[in-house]
Amino acid sequence: MFRKRKSxxxxxxxERSTSQKNIPITLxxxxxxxxxxxDAKIIEHQTQNNKLFVLIYxxxxxxxxxxxxAVIEPLQGCVNEKISDCxxxxxxxxxxxLKEAEKKLMLGSVLIFDTIENQLFAVNLxxxxxxxxxxxxxxxxxxxxxxxxxxxLEQNITLIRRRLPLTSLKSEKFTxxxxxxxxxxxMYIEGLTNPDFISIAREKIESIDYDQILDSSQLAxxxxxxxxxxxxxxxxxxxxxxxxxxxxxxxxxxxxxxxxFALNAPISFFHLFQSPEDYINRWIxxxxxxxxxxxxxxxSLLMVPIYVALTTHHYQMIPLQILFVLVDTRSRxxxxxxxxxxxxxxxxxxxxxxxxxxxxxxxxxxxxxxxIVVGQASVEAGFASQVLIVIVGISAIxxxxxxxxxxxxxxTLIQFIILILASFLGIMGIFMGIxxxxxxxxxxxxxxxxxxxxxxxxxxxxWLDLFIRGPLVWMKTRPEALHPLQKWRYSRRR
Amino acid sequence: xxxxxAKIIFVIFVNIIVLFGCxxxxxxxxxxxxxxxxxxxxxxxxxxxxxxxxxxPPLVKEKKRLLSVQVDLLKEGVKGFNLKYYRELKxxxxxxxxxxxxxxxxxxxxxxxxxLTDPDISKRMYLVIVKGDFDEYINSQLGVQEDxxxxxxxxxxxxxxxxxxxxxxxxxxxxxxxxxTHSPVLPVFEAGxxxxxxxxxxxxxxxxxxxxxxxxxxxxxxxxDNDHFLKYLTIRDLSFVLGHVKADVQLNIDKAYSELKxxxxxxxxxxEVGREYDLLTREKLSSFExxxxxxxEKQTTEFLKKLQENKVDPLQVGKYTLGPFSKPLDEKEWSDxxxxxxxxxxxxxxxxxxxxxxxx
Numbered sequence: 001m002f003r004k005r006k007s008x009x010x011x012x013x014x015e016r017s018t019s020q021k022n023i024p025i026t027l028x029x030x031x032x033x034x035x036x037x038x039d040a041k042i043i044e045h046q047t048q049n050n051k052l053f054v055l056i057y058x059x060x061x062x063x064x065x066x067x068x069x070a071v072i073e074p075l076q077g078c079v080n081e082k083i084s085d086c087x088x089x090x091x092x093x094x095x096x097x098l099k100e101a102e103k104k105l106m107l108g109s110v111l112i113f114d115t116i117e118n119q120l121f122a123v124n125l126x127x128x129x130x131x132x133x134x135x136x137x138x139x140x141x142x143x144x145x146x147x148x149x150x151x152x153l154e155q156n157i158t159l160i161r162r163r164l165p166l167t168s169l170k171s172e173k174f175t176x177x178x179x180x181x182x183x184x185x186x187m188y189i190e191g192l193t194n195p196d197f198i199s200i201a202r203e204k205i206e207s208i209d210y211d212q213i214l215d216s217s218q219l220a221x222x223x224x225x226x227x228x229x230x231x232x233x234x235x236x237x238x239x240x241x242x243x244x245x246x247x248x249x250x251x252x253x254x255x256x257x258x259x260x261f262a263l264n265a266p267i268s269f270f271h272l273f274q275s276p277e278d279y280i281n282r283w284i285x286x287x288x289x290x291x292x293x294x295x296x297x298x299x300s301l302l303m304v305p306i307y308v309a310l311t312t313h314h315y316q317m318i319p320l321q322i323l324f325v326l327v328d329t330r331s332r333x334x335x336x337x338x339x340x341x342x343x344x345x346x347x348x349x350x351x352x353x354x355x356x357x358x359x360x361x362x363x364x365x366x367x368x369x370x371x372i373v374v375g376q377a378s379v380e381a382g383f384a385s386q387v388l389i390v391i392v393g394i395s396a397i398x399x400x401x402x403x404x405x406x407x408x409x410x411x412t413l414i415q416f417i418i419l420i421l422a423s424f425l426g427i428m429g430i431f432m433g434i435x436x437x438x439x440x441x442x443x444x445x446x447x448x449x450x451x452x453x454x455x456x457x458x459x460x461x462x463w464l465d466l467f468i469r470g471p472l473v474w475m476k477t478r479p480e481a482l483h484p485l486q487k488w489r490y491s492r493r494r
Numbered sequence: 495x496x497x498x499x500a501k502i503i504f505v506i507f508v509n510i511i512v513l514f515g516c517x518x519x520x521x522x523x524x525x526x527x528x529x530x531x532x533x534x535x536x537x538x539x540x541x542x543x544x545x546x547x548x549x550x551p552p553l554v555k556e557k558k559r560l561l562s563v564q565v566d567l568l569k570e571g572v573k574g575f576n577l578k579y580y581r582e583l584k585x586x587x588x589x590x591x592x593x594x595x596x597x598x599x600x601x602x603x604x605x606x607x608x609x610l611t612d613p614d615i616s617k618r619m620y621l622v623i624v625k626g627d628f629d630e631y632i633n634s635q636l637g638v639q640e641d642x643x644x645x646x647x648x649x650x651x652x653x654x655x656x657x658x659x660x661x662x663x664x665x666x667x668x669x670x671x672x673x674x675t676h677s678p679v680l681p682v683f684e685a686g687x688x689x690x691x692x693x694x695x696x697x698x699x700x701x702x703x704x705x706x707x708x709x710x711x712x713x714x715x716x717x718x719d720n721d722h723f724l725k726y727l728t729i730r731d732l733s734f735v736l737g738h739v740k741a742d743v744q745l746n747i748d749k750a751y752s753e754l755k756x757x758x759x760x761x762x763x764x765x766e767v768g769r770e771y772d773l774l775t776r777e778k779l780s781s782f783e784x785x786x787x788x789x790x791e792k793q794t795t796e797f798l799k800k801l802q803e804n805k806v807d808p809l810q811v812g813k814y815t816l817g818p819f820s821k822p823l824d825e826k827e828w829s830d831x832x833x834x835x836x837x838x839x840x841x842x843x844x845x846x847x848x849x850x851x852x853x854x
Contacts, residue, residue, distance in 0.1 A: 311524070311525045312523065312524055313523050314523065315523050315525050315528060315530055315584065315586055315587065316586030316587060316614070316616070318525075320532065320587060320589070320644060320647070321644065323525065323530055323551075323587060324551050324641070324644070326525050327525050327526065327528070327529070327530065327551055328551075330525050330526040331526045333526065336524065337524070337525075432510065
């Protein structure tokens with residue numbers, strides 16, 4: 001009674017595709033297909049020797065100026081037998097099926113119908129307008145390359161190829177999404193990247209059966225080994241230098257059309273703490289910054305839960321002077337430490353999220369109002385203690401040190417879970433939370449490779465670029481955890 | 495997750511809870527509902543019982559209060575405090591136990607044992623002996639110094655392991671109390687109407703206070719045992735002060751345990767001279783050094799003799815009887831031998847003079 005009834009509607013995909021094959025391509029059929037499409041045009045012209053040809057195209061998808069220049073003008077002056085010989089565009093395809101014709105039309109080709117020969121061919125005049133190459137906003141660095149990917153797939157490939165001018169840098173093309181027909185490029189260095197990664201990635205992309213793939217994160221969702229985890233299993237980056245580095249280390253890179261974010265895999269938990277700037281700074285400074293990032297991650301995860309655990313269960317562990325301040329200030333508050341912390345953290349998340357969605361200038365103002373005014377007012381109104389405001393503030397700032405935005409968001413949720421455990425079980429709850437977190441991380445995989453490598457399983461040599469960023473001259477080998485086919489980074493040693 | 499997995503996870507969870515020793519009776523420790531006290535002061539009561547006092551940390555617009563109860567047993571006092579005050583007094587932050595010298599003279603083992611058995615109380619709690627009425631002192635200072643108890647604790651923490659004052663925690667006291675050769679010591683303070691002053695080191699025989707060092711003995715004790723350093727060594731009889739005195743102490747006991755040789759190498763600078771001394775030449779400085787050495791030798795010998803008479807060993811001389819393949823002496827044996835031991839003290843003082851000196 002409660003079950004949904006199966007739809008009995010017509011338009012079954014299989015039936016339609018078989019029926020399309022059999023329909024002969026005529027002008028009437030094409031006209032019917034583009035019916036009610038305001039931007040679609042059908043123009044008839046004659047050549048000099050009075051041959052009639054019909055142009056069919058979607059005006060918004062093609063470059064109008066080039067249609068005149070490369071198709072209409074040459075054809076009007078055409079005296080050849082075959083009109084396709086008169087066109088000065090290199091990409092001309094003969095069309096034999098209606099499905100093919102539709103696809104070409106919608107991807108930015110001009111269909112030319114030769115009425116005499118009763119033949120259809122497509123000329124690719126795709127409109128390539130888009131934004132130019134800009135500086136990355138999500139992964140900003142002070143020194144180093146400033147270019148970042150755009151929504152243009154070809155341009156993105158160019159940016160990588162410029163950095164890795166190798167014939168062994170392969171780029172396999174896939175098309176996914178029955179509606180979106182999204183182009184996917186799988187890049188890897190042949191003879192270096194482990195073939196297992198390539199075949200797994202290939203297999204995963206080919207198995208995607210979905211109507212819309214609009215973004216690389218959507219693609220990642222279909223390719224991930226563990227869909228229910230809060231941790232990203234692909235490194236999403238809009239920096240071509242990061243992709244080139246990953247490819248050179250033996251990973252695969254996946255580019256998605258109309259997305260400025262590429263996917264790198266396999267990654268480990270520790271990759272999420274690495275920033276491109278690590279390889280630009282002096283190694284000691286870079287190592288310090290990387291350790292600081294790990295420390296900040298732990299700090300942002302545990303500071304508020306520790307406050308709740310101590311004030312709820314373990315007053316013995318609080319330094320005496322702070323304890324007296326806490327006893328004094330907390331006695332005025334109506335909420336228990338857990339609810340106080342939960343509300344403050346939620347408020348902070350609201351402010352963070354709101355400042356992201358606001359225009360830049362208003363966002364800054366919101367930060368000031370949210371951070372200072374709300375914080376100060378809530379202390380004065382007696383909703384939160386000063387100590388908690390300090391702790392929440394430090395933990396929020398510490399969370400921004402992690403370069404990966406996705407782990408930043410995961411961090412907040414994990415913090416809530418540990419907070420709940422801390423309020424019930426105190427420090428023991430926090431430890432249980434940490435143990436569960438490690439158990440979960442240990443179970444994760446990225447392209448079927450362990451997520452905690454090179455810690456578990458242990459790869460000693462990779463530790464040189466793990467918690468510290470060792471000197472580049474010492475990093476003689478590529479990461480062992482990635483099992484590259486070429487172990488040595490030095491060509492002479494190989 | 496199927497039924498089997500759910501069962502396994504439930505068993506693991508229950509085991510974790512049980513193995514960690516979680517009590518099914520939850521003790522409420524919310525900081526706003528408790529009053530963590532930092533010290534207990536235990537004095538003789540009106541009859542045979544104790545008078546326990548403590549200070550309660552204040553809340554907003556509340557004055558700090560001294561709570562006192564008359565009890566026979568220590569834990570009865572804790573219960574008594576809670577009946578008197580609306581917030582529950584918690585002992586997890588108890589940092590000091592102040593015991594009156596009258597109780598200490600009768601033995602403090604029952605008190606210490608009670609505290610030791612309480613898992614909430616830290617073993618790092620400082621023990622202090624107080625002469626005089628501590629409650630009276632606290633009451634007189636309540637309006638003057640707000641965080642008096644806290645600063646008292648900070649003082650003890652500051653001088654811990656610094657050698658200028660004896661500071662002993664519960665763990666150290668118990669270690670010495672149960673050692674066959676080592677007599678426990680505790681700092682002794684005197685509480686007056688407006689003063690709380692360090693008096694010296696209280697020396698215990700078993701758990702009973704038998705002696706408190708005087709000014710010079712205290713300095714000798716600090717030099718010989720406690721960190722071997724004194725910022726100022728004041729000798730009133732000779733009217734001078736040595737500064738930054740470091741002592742290198744060497745103890746030797748012969749195989750028959752009949753003789754103790756104590757060699758002390760003292761290094762210091764002459765900080766202040768109270769009377770007319772001519773110390774401008776090397777020769778005169780040497781004779782002055784000899785004068786101090788012989789004075790210190792005499793005083794140290796007397797101090798050690800006093801310890802021998804009382805059969806107490808706060809300087810841990812007994813540990814020099816231990817050897818790798820020999821059976822350690824038991825308490826009685828060591829006590830007898832220590833009491834009869836001949837003591838030879840030798841000081842060697844090297845002074846940095848006040849000014850440049852002439853060589854002739």
